[in-house]
Amino acid sequence: MKSSTDPVRNxxxxxxxxxxxxxxxxxxxxxxxxxxxxxxxxxxxxxxEDGTPDVENLYARRSGxxxxxxxAGHTDVVPVGDEAAWTYPPFSAATxxxxxxxxxxxxxxxxxxxxxxxxxxxxxKNRELKGSISFLITGDEExxxxxxxxxxxxxxxxxxxxxxxxxVGEPTNPDKLGDMIKIGRRGSLSGTIVVQGVQGHVAYxxxxxxxxxxxxxxxxxxxxxxxxxxxxxxxxxxxxxTTIDVGNPAxxxxxxxxTATFNxxxxxxxxxxxxxxxxxxxxxxxxxxxxxxPGKKAPVNYELIWRDxxxxxxxxxxxxxxxxxxxxxxAITGKRxxxxxxxxxxxxxxxxxxxxxxxxxxxxxxxxxxxERVAIADLEILTQIYERFIADFFA
Numbered sequence: 213m214k215s216s217t218d219p220v221r222n223x224x225x226x227x228x229x230x231x232x233x234x235x236x237x238x239x240x241x242x243x244x245x246x247x248x249x250x251x252x253x254x255x256x257x258x259x260x261e262d263g264t265p266d267v268e269n270l271y272a273r274r275s276g277x278x279x280x281x282x283x284a285g286h287t288d289v290v291p292v293g294d295e296a297a298w299t300y301p302p303f304s305a306a307t308x309x310x311x312x313x314x315x316x317x318x319x320x321x322x323x324x325x326x327x328x329x330x331x332x333x334x335x336x337k338n339r340e341l342k343g344s345i346s347f348l349i350t351g352d353e354e355x356x357x358x359x360x361x362x363x364x365x366x367x368x369x370x371x372x373x374x375x376x377x378x379x380v381g382e383p384t385n386p387d388k389l390g391d392m393i394k395i396g397r398r399g400s401l402s403g404t405i406v407v408q409g410v411q412g413h414v415a416y417x418x419x420x421x422x423x424x425x426x427x428x429x430x431x432x433x434x435x436x437x438x439x440x441x442x443x444x445x446x447x448x449x450x451x452x453x454t455t456i457d458v459g460n461p462a463x464x465x466x467x468x469x470x471t472a473t474f475n476x477x478x479x480x481x482x483x484x485x486x487x488x489x490x491x492x493x494x495x496x497x498x499x500x501x502x503x504x505x506p507g508k509k510a511p512v513n514y515e516l517i518w519r520d521x522x523x524x525x526x527x528x529x530x531x532x533x534x535x536x537x538x539x540x541x542x543a544i545t546g547k548r549x550x551x552x553x554x555x556x557x558x559x560x561x562x563x564x565x566x567x568x569x570x571x572x573x574x575x576x577x578x579x580x581x582x583x584e585r586v587a588i589a590d591l592e593i594l595t596q597i598y599e600r601f602i603a604d605f606f607a
């Protein structure tokens with residue numbers, strides 16, 4: 213049990229595994245080796261879907277009489293980028309000046325290492341759990357998120373599993389441990405606008421129909437006016453254009469087609485269905501505007517293609533879960549964390565359909581960067597927070 217109670221050693225073992233999505237890379241095997249001696253029953257289901265890579269996942273449970281607490285996260289990591297740009301090899305778990313370097317150090321092998329250590333320490337002091345703890349760990353969070361947490365939850369539920377609360381170990385803190393707990397997330401919706409035109413010579417525009425003119429009109433309608441002014445718990449809904457492309461290398465040719473891709477992060481003013489309807493309505497109205505298309509009477513010929521699967525907005529209101537975690541953070545750090553719904557999406561968007569869920573983990577300043585790294589002192593502090601949380605949750 214000794215090695216599992218040391219978050220630094222746990223993290224070094226996990227970083228050493230090159231688990232770039234969708235590769236397991238040995239990370240789930242390393243985690244299983246930490247949890248099995250603590251009395252966890254471990255299963256490793258693999259999920260598949262046409263057009264996507266198979267993904268191995270892990271579900272581990274130690275049962276007791278009382279509420280069931282889930283810890284959720286992912287061992288997969290994003291690619292390292294230019295490996296030569298790293299100060300230390302990205303899977304070496306090298307330490308320097310009180311920091312451990314490595315891909316996944318904060319996002320989010322560090323959180324997993326700390327929670328495993330916290331459970332180990334709790335069990336050293338308490339021979340039995342006053343409830344059940346499960347680890348729900350995927351290898352598909354940084355990828356398509358198709359063969360990961362969503363299917364793992366369905367699989368576990370079909371086996372009779374249910375949970376009373378969940379904590380996701382994503383790096384939630386902007387600057388220092390204790391800054392922030394995530395109690396919800398904005399929704400996410402992506403789409404591509406395709407405008408068809410008529411190719412022609414730039415010197416004879418009356419013989420062509422420039423799709424860029426139409427696309428600019430449509431894009432403008434999505435950027436202004438604002439979708440809303442924000443709500444009590446969420447930021448203003450925000451749409452960003454992420455690509456505009458015509459695939460045209462010639463300066464004297466009017467292109468035949470133009471496309472723009474966008475992503476919108478939305479608050480609880482909207483559902484994905486009502487937001488889709490609003491976007492369609494804006495585009496339909498804009499398609500008939502002729503300010504940038506003089507002499508063109510027909511509306512802009514466009515197609516809207518929705519991309520991927522929308523993520524739903526959610527907000528957790530469970531007082532026991534939020535209050536217990538807040539008190540645990542404050543007891544260890546002396547800081548009362550902000551309750552926030554900022555940031556991107558996470559696998560909490562799947563978990564919220566099964567039980568109340570919050571997120572709390574390390575400082576995320578270096579996630580996805582070259583030289584991703586974590587302060588070794590933070591690993592000990594986070595472990596203490598998690599251990600306090602476990603004890604208080606089951607109290």
